[in-house]
Amino acid sequence: AQSVSQHNHHVILSEAASLELGCNYSYGGTVNLFWYVQYPGQHLQLLLKYFSGDPLVKGIKGFEAEFIKSKFSFNLRKPSVQWSDTAEYFCAVNGISGGYNKLIFGAGTRLAVHP
């Protein structure tokens, strides 16, 4: 069965620290990969996505992620976090299953950035 693992459930950083959130997936076929962010009290917004091509993808607000096929990983990075990055981050994998586009989410990582 397809699954997505996010290794860190809670991360606490100080402003200007670097961020890396881990994401591993299990799926045998071609995958599309996503990171979504949910700011406090808001709905999910797309941070970045990977479909094909350059495995290093850049998203909004200075975030980037690297797809490493051999490791089934799609880790999210940001060189210098800000207080406004405090949010919950969800990795998601999409594949065709049962004839429709199925999006499987990880459990999420809560990031708290202190000034």
Added chain:
Amino acid sequence: NAGVTQTPKFQVLKTGQSMTLQCAQDMNHNSMYWYRQDPGMGLRLIYYSASEGTTDKGEVPNGYNVSRLNKREFSLRLESAAPSQTSVYFCASSGPGGEDAYEQYFGPGTRLTVT
């Protein structure tokens, strides 16, 4: 473009009561989805509709029913609410084809409490 809208934003129900959560999208998307979000569990798919006139069960369909009223609207009904259905419910939609079919757009959510 309003994107994906949901009503109501908040709801409190007593055990055994029924209610319908409404969702509408104005992006001409074919596919629509209902998820529930619980702490530490990410988002889990309740039901989805690949196109107007079709609906299928997702990962956690028990206790719910859905209606794809037309291309724009997809409602979720709780016939007899239970405390285990206390959650935040998100509606999402995805586009007609190509890469658009894989990216899902989310509504603002409905926070439901069942006492």
